[in-house]
Amino acid sequence: MRILIIHNFYQHKGGEDVVFAQEAAILTEAAHQVETISFHNKKGLKGLLQFFLYPWNVCASRKIMKQVNGFNPDVVHIHNTHYAIGPLLFRKLHQANIPVVLTLHNFRLLDPSANLFHNNTVFTDTIDREFPWKSIRNKVLDNSLLKTFWTAFTVYLHKRLGTWKNIERILTFSEFGKQLFLNSTLGLNADQIAIKPNFAVEDSEPYKVQKKDFFVYIGRLSEEKGVESLLKAFSLSQYTIKIYGDGPLRDRVKEASEIHSNIIYGGFQSKEILHQYVSQSQALIVPSIWFEGMPMTVLEAFACGTPVIASKIGILEEMIRPGKNGLLFEPNNKKSLKETLDNWMSLSTDDKEIISDNCKKDFFDNYSAQKNVLLLERIYKEAIQQSKIQ
Structure with a gap:
């Protein structure tokens, strides 16, 4: 199959970039003919021009269509168009009768915030509105009235x-995400949306790692990640938490680690070091209080047989099956998290072993590279067939 994969990089590296590169690589390894084209959001005057061209970027579309005409793909897979590419590309591809698959890595089509999170709480007020005036008044995108309005206007x-x-196929990570989009004013139909999870690289260690008496948190140190409730819960317990990452709450985490000996801040570490700690930990803690996309840390934990203790919110409620591959607690609730930690530590070694084995099974059944390739191939074929009957 001839596959053209398109992506727009933000100024700061994110998970979407990783998925773009990984999927291009595994499709190439599966003997498909793959080409990629990417754009980057710029700073200064160039960035300002990209921003104002966002609704109707003729130049970006023309450049991409030139490569489309030269490569003649069977299908085009797009990961991100914000800002440097823009949605005009979808219209040009449709006019050329080229099947298109779009991965929705966030909720930008539902609200300019892209993450449905504002003022430290989940914000879904505008999903069922034709135009998100409340989001604009609240300046939900970078606290900017202009950015919020222009993004809302483009959508x-x-x-x-x-x-x-x-668009022939729109990909979301979960049934939860699919329902959000179907309940919006975008006018999408259920057959148009397919669920395709991310994937992680398989754990190469053929043996089980000896578990130690600590938990681990890996990620951005910010309000939406539930870092405050994490710190409060562990300050009330005797359990050890090792925290790795960076972000606006770094000083808060460092302060807590100086006061409480069971809270250990390890800063930013390499992927290899993080893999080691996740493998050895009792469980990965994911205390998010917003709607995650699909955290790669969860997939990587499953890959090495480490259970996940997560907030009962959004996609996490689908991924984590209590007693099977981890446990769930009420989001932003230190008491619920502490009780869940107590429940985990009360389990027998045999019970924990069974849950660890379930994690690896979940990974190979749902989140491995091999499963991802098969799923992408099926989706591409569906998109191609749909394009022929339109």
């Missing part, structure tokens, strides 16, 4: 033009 313009309805 709204292409909603009115029917752009989003003309």
